[in-house]
Amino acid sequence: MADYREMWRSLGIDLESHDNLLDILGKLYGDIYLSQNKRPEGMEYLDFVVSEVHGYRIKELLDAQKVGSKVFGTFCVFVPEELIWAADGICVGLCAGAEIGKGDAEKVLPRSICPLIKSFMGFKLAHLCPYTELCDLIIGETTCDGKKKAFEIFSEFKSTYVMETPQMKREKDYDLWRNEVYKLKEKVEEVTGKEITPERLKSAIKLINDRRRALKRLNKLRREIPVPISGRDALLINQISFYDDPKRFTEKVNLLCDELEKRIERKEGVVSDKTVRVLLAGSPMALPNWKLPGVIESSGAVIVDEESCIGERNIRAMVDESGETMEELIDALVDRYMQIDCACFTPNNERIEHIIQLAKDFKVDGVIHYTLQFCDPYLVESYKVEKALEKEGIPVLRIETDYSMEDVEQLKTRIEAFVEVLR
Ligand code: SF4
Ligand code: SF4
Numbered sequence: 001m002a003d004y005r006e007m008w009r010s011l012g013i014d015l016e017s018h019d020n021l022l023d024i025l026g027k028l029y030g031d032i033y034l035s036q037n038k039r040p041e042g043m044e045y046l047d048f049v050v051s052e053v054h055g056y057r058i059k060e061l062l063d064a065q066k067v068g069s070k071v072f073g074t075f076c077v078f079v080p081e082e083l084i085w086a087a088d089g090i091c092v093g094l095c096a097g098a099e100i101g102k103g104d105a106e107k108v109l110p111r112s113i114c115p116l117i118k119s120f121m122g123f124k125l126a127h128l129c130p131y132t133e134l135c136d137l138i139i140g141e142t143t144c145d146g147k148k149k150a151f152e153i154f155s156e157f158k159s160t161y162v163m164e165t166p167q168m169k170r171e172k173d174y175d176l177w178r179n180e181v182y183k184l185k186e187k188v189e190e191v192t193g194k195e196i197t198p199e200r201l202k203s204a205i206k207l208i209n210d211r212r213r214a215l216k217r218l219n220k221l222r223r224e225i226p227v228p229i230s231g232r233d234a235l236l237i238n239q240i241s242f243y244d245d246p247k248r249f250t251e252k253v254n255l256l257c258d259e260l261e262k263r264i265e266r267k268e269g270v271v272s273d274k275t276v277r278v279l280l281a282g283s284p285m286a287l288p289n290w291k292l293p294g295v296i297e298s299s300g301a302v303i304v305d306e307e308s309c310i311g312e313r314n315i316r317a318m319v320d321e322s323g324e325t326m327e328e329l330i331d332a333l334v335d336r337y338m339q340i341d342c343a344c345f346t347p348n349n350e351r352i353e354h355i356i357q358l359a360k361d362f363k364v365d366g367v368i369h370y371t372l373q374f375c376d377p378y379l380v381e382s383y384k385v386e387k388a389l390e391k392e393g394i395p396v397l398r399i400e401t402d403y404s405m406e407d408v409e410q411l412k413t414r415i416e417a418f419v420e421v422l423r
Contacts, residue, residue, distance in 0.1 A: 001051060001052060001055050002055060002056075004054065004055045004058070004059070007058065007059060007062065007130075008054070008130060011058075011130050011133040011134055012127055012133055013127055013128065013130055013133065014126060014127040014128060017100070017126060017127075017128055018054075018127075018128055020100075021098070021100050021128055022054065024100070025053075025098075025288055028288065028290065029050060029288075031294070032232060032290045032293075032294040033047070033050075033232060033233070033236065033290075034047070036230055036232065036233070036270075037270075038268075038269075038270050038271075039230070039233060039270070040228070040229055040233070040256060040259050040260060040263070040270075041259060042252070042255055042256030042259045042260075043233055043256070045252045045256075046233070046236055046237060046240055046252075049240050049244055050236070050240070053287075054130050057243060057244065058130045058131070058134065060245070061090060061092070061131075061134055062134060064090055065134070065136075068088075069088055069089060069090055069192075070087075070089045070090070070136040070137070070191050070192045071089065071090045071091075071092060071134055071135050071136055072084045072089055072090070072091050072092070072135060072136065072137050072138070072139055072188070072191075073091075073092050073093075073094045073131060073132060073135035073137070073138045073139070074091060074092070074093055074094065074138070074139050075093070075094055075096060075116075075120055075138075075140060075141075075147070076140075076141045076143055076147075076165075076309070077093075077309045077313060077314045077340060078141050078143060078163070078165050078337060078340060078342070079091075079139050079141060079163065079184075080181055080184065080333045080337055081208060082201060082204040082205050082207075082208050082319065082333060083181070083184055083185050083188050083196060083201070083204070083333075084188055084204075085204035085207055085208065085246070086188075086196045086197075086200040086201040086203070086204035087188045087189060087192040087194040087195075087196050087200070088192060088194055088200075089188060089191070089192050089194075092131050092135070092242065092243040093241075093242025093243055093286075094120060094123075094129065094131055094132055094135075094138075094242075094243075095119075095123070095129065095131070095239075095243075095286050095287040095288065096116045096117070096119040096120040096123070096286045097116070097119060097239075097285060097286035097287050097288050097289030097403065098119055098123075098288055098289070098403060099115065099119065099122075099402075099403040099404055100122065100123075100126065100128060101119065101121070101122020101123050101124075101125060101126035101128055102118055102119075102122050103122075103126075104121075104122050104125035104126045105118040105119070105121040105122035105125060106118070107125070108121065108125070108153050109121055109150060109153070112374055113146050113150070113374055114144075114146050114283075114372050114373065114374045114375045115372055115373060115374075115402040115403045116283070116284065116286060116372055116375075117146045117147055117150045119286070119403065120132075120150075120154070121150060121153070121154060124154065124157050124158060125157065131243065132158065135158070135159075136159070136191055137159050137160070137161055137187075137191050138154070138158055138159065138160045138161070139160075139161050139162075139163065139184070140154070140160055140161070140162040140163070141162060141163045141164075141165045142162060142163070142164050142165050143165050143342060143344040144344050144375075144376070144377055145376075146374070148162070161184075161187055163180050163183075163184055164176065164180055165177070165180070165344070166338075166345075167344065167345060167346060168345065168346060169338060169345060173338075174334060174338060177334055177337065177338060178330065178331070178334045181330055181333055181334055181337075182330065185330070196326075197326075198323075198324060198325055198326045198329055201326070201329045201330075202321070202323070202324075202329060205319045205321055205329065205332070205333075206321055207246055207247065208246060208319070209318050209319055209321060210246075210247075210250045211241060211246045211249060211250045211253075212314075212315045212318055213250075213318075214249075214250045214253040214254050214257070215237070215238065215241060215253060215314075215315045216315050217253075217254070217257045218234065218237065218253055218256065218257055218260070219234070219305060219311075219312070219315070221257060221260045221261065221264065222234060222304045222305060222362065223304070223361060223362050223363065224264050224269075225269075225273050225277075225363065226267070226268075226269020226270070226271060226272060226273040226275070227269055227270060227271065227275075227277070227302055227304050228260040228263040228264055228268070228269060228270060229260055229270055230270050230271070230297060230302060230303070231278075231280065231293050231296070231297060231302055231303020231304065231305075231306070232290065232293045232294065232297055232303070234303070234306070234311075235285060235290070235293055235303070235306060235310065235311070236290075237253060237256075238306065238310045238311050238314070239285070239286070239287040239288075239310055240287075241253075241314075242287070242310075270302070271302045275300070275301065275302045276300060276301040276302070276365045276366070276419050276422045276423055277301070277302060277304045277362065277363060277364045277365050278296060278301045278302065278303050278304065278364055278365065278366055278367070278368055278419075278422075279303070279304065279305050279306075279307060279355070279358055279359050279362060279364045279366075279367045279368070280292070280293070280296070280303050280305070280306050280307070280308070280311075280367075280368050280370060281306075281307035281308065281355050281358075281367055281368070281369050281370065281385065282307070282308060282369050282370040282371050282378050282382070283308065283370060283371050283372040283375045283378045284308050284309035284310050285306070285308060285310045285370075286310065289403060291401070291403070291405065291408065291411075292368075292370055292399065292401065292411065295408060295411045295412050295415055296368065296415055298412075299412060299415045299416045299419050300416065300419045300420075300423070301365075301415070301419045301422070304362045304363075304364060305358055305362045305364075307351075307354065307355050307358055308370075309342070312354070312358065313340060313341060313342070316339070316354070317336045317339040317340070318336065319332050319333055319336040320332040320335070320336070341354055342377070343377035343378045343380075343381040344377050348381065351381070351385075352384055352385055352388045355367065355385060355388070355389070356388060356389065356392055356394070359389070359392070359394050364394070365395070365422040365423075366394065366395040366396060366397065366418065366421075366422045367385075367389055367394055367395070367396045367397075368396070368397050368399060368415070368418070369382050369385055369386065369396055369397070369398045369399065370399045370400075370401070371398070371399070371400045371401075372400075372401070372402065373400055373401065373402045379400065382398050386398060395418070395421065395422060397414065397415070397418040399411065399414070399415075
């Protein structure tokens with residue numbers, strides 16, 4: 001990696017703690033990722049992106065800002081990023097998957113709050129995330145109570161705009177959301193100084209749909225037995241989709257899919273066709289939260305799909321590309337985003353139907369339902385998920401954990417026992 005210290009210093013990064021973070025990340029990546037066998041060659045690009053996560057991409061964003069682009073940071077797949085790209089802005093999904101900065105976060109947040117919320121606050125307060133620092137605006141949302149209240153505090157440290165997300169899916173909720181989408185359009189136009197025209201929005205919709213199409217293509221290939229790519233690598237690809245340049249990323253994922261299709265023709269899997277196949281469902285796994293996938297795939301199973309926001313939930317629904325007027329295009333965005341089956345909605349039966357369908361489509365032997373500690377929406381919903389899966393005869397294991405490494409051995413014991421039963 002080139003020397004980026006001057007760039008980080010200019011962004012106000014705490015260099016000493018940041019070195020520490022990069023060391024930890026590098027070691028974790030080596031243990032969980034680079035130690036895998038039979039990785040597709042196309043993963044080289046993703047390895048490069050991770051190795052330059054705070055380097056090359058940050059430089060690209062700063063260069064774009066120098067010529068007038070604005071960068072927007074988000075924490076939820078509910079924010080319609082198409083509006084940002086349509087105004088020549090850049091959207092980055094910010095990481096919130098590491099424990100580092102926890103001490104700083106606990107000075108302003110309760111200890112008993114979801115680790116994802118603690119993580120985004122910690123990254124900011126400890127000055128560890130160059131993405132957060134360089135963003136012109138952070139767009140938050142009112143999805144869950146913890147996040148919505150945390151954004152009040154976060155806004156004291158960083159320019160933040162919050163969208164109100166509905167909790168139900170009635171007609172009046174669609175109206176509320178449509179209104180919020182129009183308000184975001186105005187906000188983005190104000191920050192970028194660019195008018196979002198129907199032509200620009202249409203082309204941004206296509207850009208992001210293309211990325212979703214590539215990720216869908218990748219996921220479809222994972223239905224094969226033997227599966228051509230590990231769950232860890234597929235998760236990483238989904239995590240990187242949130243901050244890489246969408247056009248370049250889409251091209252690289254499609255090239256990787258070409259390679260995987262050849263593997264499938266040769267019946268060449270990343271693991272044997274006898275390996276236990278697992279669907280991982282639940283709370284989002286933001287970068288660099290790789291603990292559970294690492295434990296599962298070193299316990300004799302392979303993850304063949306993720307029912308989460310860093311996975312199916314983010315790519316399932318497409319935006320209708322046929323609209324021509326602003327009204328038609330905004331309606332298409334509203335309809336697409338209201339299809340998200342986040343546990344913050346009530347009722348949320350479609351999520352349970354989706355999980356059962358995925359379990360069948362991906363021919364899984366069992367489901368691991370993963371919840372971040374103190375994530376009430378997914379924790380409470382796990383009861384209904386478990387009941388529905390049991391009714392279908394699909395074995396399920398419920399896991400609740402955080403970002404610390406303290407429970408790795410305990411998780412390993414439980415997961416190995418579950419895999420043994422599935423076997
Ligand atoms: S789980 Fe819900 S709140 Fe969290 S990122 Fe996904 S859609 Fe947003
Ligand atoms: S993981 Fe759960 S508690 Fe945490 S921010 Fe997302 S919905 Fe809220």
